[in-house]
Amino acid sequence: MSEKRKKDISRIKELESINLATEDNRDLVVQTKREVEKDNELLAQRNNEELKEYNIKSIDVVGAIGAGKTLLIEKIVEVLSKKYRILVICGDITTRVDADRIQAHGAETIQINTGRECALNAYHIHQIIENKDLNSFDLLFVENVGNLICPSDFTLGTDKRITVVSTTEGEWVIEKHPMLFKMSHVAVINKIDLAERLGTDIQKMKDDAKQINPNIEVVTTSAKTGLNIDKLIEILEL
Amino acid sequence: MKDELKRLEQLLNEKDLDLGKIKELKSNLLKEHIKGLKIENYIGDYPTFMEPVILGDDVRIGDDVLIGPKVYIGKNSEIEDYAEISNSIIFDNVKIGKNFKLNNCIILKDSSLNFDNFSSNNCILKGIAESKDSLEIIPI
Numbered sequence: 001m002s003e004k005r006k007k008d009i010s011r012i013k014e015l016e017s018i019n020l021a022t023e024d025n026r027d028l029v030v031q032t033k034r035e036v037e038k039d040n041e042l043l044a045q046r047n048n049e050e051l052k053e054y055n056i057k058s059i060d061v062v063g064a065i066g067a068g069k070t071l072l073i074e075k076i077v078e079v080l081s082k083k084y085r086i087l088v089i090c091g092d093i094t095t096r097v098d099a100d101r102i103q104a105h106g107a108e109t110i111q112i113n114t115g116r117e118c119a120l121n122a123y124h125i126h127q128i129i130e131n132k133d134l135n136s137f138d139l140l141f142v143e144n145v146g147n148l149i150c151p152s153d154f155t156l157g158t159d160k161r162i163t164v165v166s167t168t169e170g171e172w173v174i175e176k177h178p179m180l181f182k183m184s185h186v187a188v189i190n191k192i193d194l195a196e197r198l199g200t201d202i203q204k205m206k207d208d209a210k211q212i213n214p215n216i217e218v219v220t221t222s223a224k225t226g227l228n229i230d231k232l233i234e235i236l237e238l
Numbered sequence: 239m240k241d242e243l244k245r246l247e248q249l250l251n252e253k254d255l256d257l258g259k260i261k262e263l264k265s266n267l268l269k270e271h272i273k274g275l276k277i278e279n280y281i282g283d284y285p286t287f288m289e290p291v292i293l294g295d296d297v298r299i300g301d302d303v304l305i306g307p308k309v310y311i312g313k314n315s316e317i318e319d320y321a322e323i324s325n326s327i328i329f330d331n332v333k334i335g336k337n338f339k340l341n342n343c344i345i346l347k348d349s350s351l352n353f354d355n356f357s358s359n360n361c362i363l364k365g366i367a368e369s370k371d372s373l374e375i376i377p378i
Contacts, residue, residue: 094284096275110307111275115284127288127324131307 040154043122047129047157054134057084058142059236060156062180063164064173065146068190070098071223072164072232073141074105079229080238081106084139089128091120091145098143107141119150122157139238152179160236166191171201174208181212186219186235193222239271239292243310247329250346250362260362261378264327264344268308294330312347318354344378 051058063069070090077086086107090099091114099109110132112124120142142158144151148165155161163184165173168191174181181187187209195202206218217235221228246263249256276292282299288306294313299305304322311317312330320337328334329347336354345351346364353369360378367373 096289099289111287111289112306113275113277113284113287115286117286124286124288127307131325 037153040122043126044155044157047122047125048159050129050134051140051157051159054137056134056137056140057238058140058158058160060142060144060151060158060161061164062144062148062151062161062184063146063166063188064148064169067146067164067166067169068221068223069143069146069164070101072188072190072221072229073102073143075223075226075229076141076233076238077102077105077107079233080139084238085137086139086141087132087137088141088143089120089125090143091124093145102143108137114145118145118147119154120144120156121154125156125158148173148177148180152183155183160185162186162188162236164188164190165205167195167198167200167202171204174205174212178212181209181216184213184216186217186232187213188232189218189220190223192220192227193225239267239310242267242271243312243327243329246327246344247347250344250364255362255376257376257378260344264378267310267327268325272308272310288324300336342378 061069061073073088077088080086088102088107088109089112090102090109091112092098093115094113096111099111103109110128112120114120125142140158142156161184163180167189174187189202189205192202202220209216209218219228219232219235221232242263246260246267249260249263272290272292275287275289277287279295280293280297280299283301285299285303285305290308291306292310294311296314297311298316300317300319300321302320303317306324308325309323311328312332314330315328315332317323317334318336321334322339324341326340326343328345331348332345333350333352335351335356339357342360343358344362346362349364350366351363351373352367356370358375362376362378363373365374
């Protein structure tokens with residue numbers, strides 16, 4: 001087996017699955033996976049304690065590519081930048097496109113290009129807050145990498161997590177991706193302005209979110225028109 | 239930024255190092271001059287960058303590398319697989335081996351650290367070294 005092939009397999013084992021482990025290294029792979037998960041949890045807890053020490057409210061925004069996370073944050077920042085000093089950490093595979101868009105509305109932004117990683121983790125956030133003067137901020141948003149699956153493996157240590165889906169993703173999107181809704185405080189169903197034209201069953205999406213997590217708050221928005229952005233801000237107690 | 243880097247390089251090349259001044263200039267560089275994400279001309283396969291990071295031309299970066307926050311890497315340097323670098327300045331034509339973890343470090347121009355698995359905090363590194371033992375490490 002080539003060196004490259006060995007490395008690829010080793011990477012899959014580390015990040016995704018123990019199923020590819022051979023008999024002789026299965027224990028090691030399982031143990032490593034557990035340790036990574038535990039370390040992330042501990043670090044997330046530390047992040048939250050540190051942010052609280054500086055009275056910074058923090059919110060992680062997750063959702064698939066194109067769900068409207070960036071525009072939602074732009075709209076929220078537009079309203080709240082008069083009241084709070086806002087820092088936004090943007091996770092993307094590459095580029096600074098989202099950070100530049102959000103920055104134009106009055107928040108300071110930090111871009112993390114995750115390269116081949118499909119989600120931010122607690123260590124990324126830890127490194128940023130360790131190197132930032134936290135006295136300069138009251139509110140932190142984290143825009144996670146566009147993905148409805150991977151972020152469920154990594155909590156970041158924020159106070160709240162919002163999962164954003166859009167009507168263009170179809171009414172089964174919540175039912176098919178329960179993990180993130182299970183661990184979120186708010187479910188945003190965005191692009192509501194397109195629902196009628198697309199024929200998306202919004203009630204099913206709301207019911208699915210509540211069935212997966214009875215404590216989740218559900219809000220329908222149109223980041224494009226600004227509909228219910230005020231309601232979302234209210235739900236977030238900002 | 240170029241002037242500050244040049245000044246830092248001059249200080250690092252003096253016979254008697256003024257570590258206080260070096261530390262001050264390094265902190266100032268990282269705080270005031272390394273801003274944003276200037277990573278256009280690197281050679282590699284999508285490493286992780288945490289802003290702020292500035293890379294010179296033709297920096298070669300291996301797999302599973304995490305760079306930032308607050309990192310400058312000069313032109314033609316080579317960063318091998320699994321490296322993690324934060325709060326550091328690496329000058330031109332530097333080579334480091336696999337699995338280096340560096341925080342708050344400076345590596346002098348033309349240094350070549352030809353070994354793997356090394357971790358260091360708050361230091362100046364220089365020379366051509368085939369092992370950790372033959373590397374010149376100056377704490378700052």
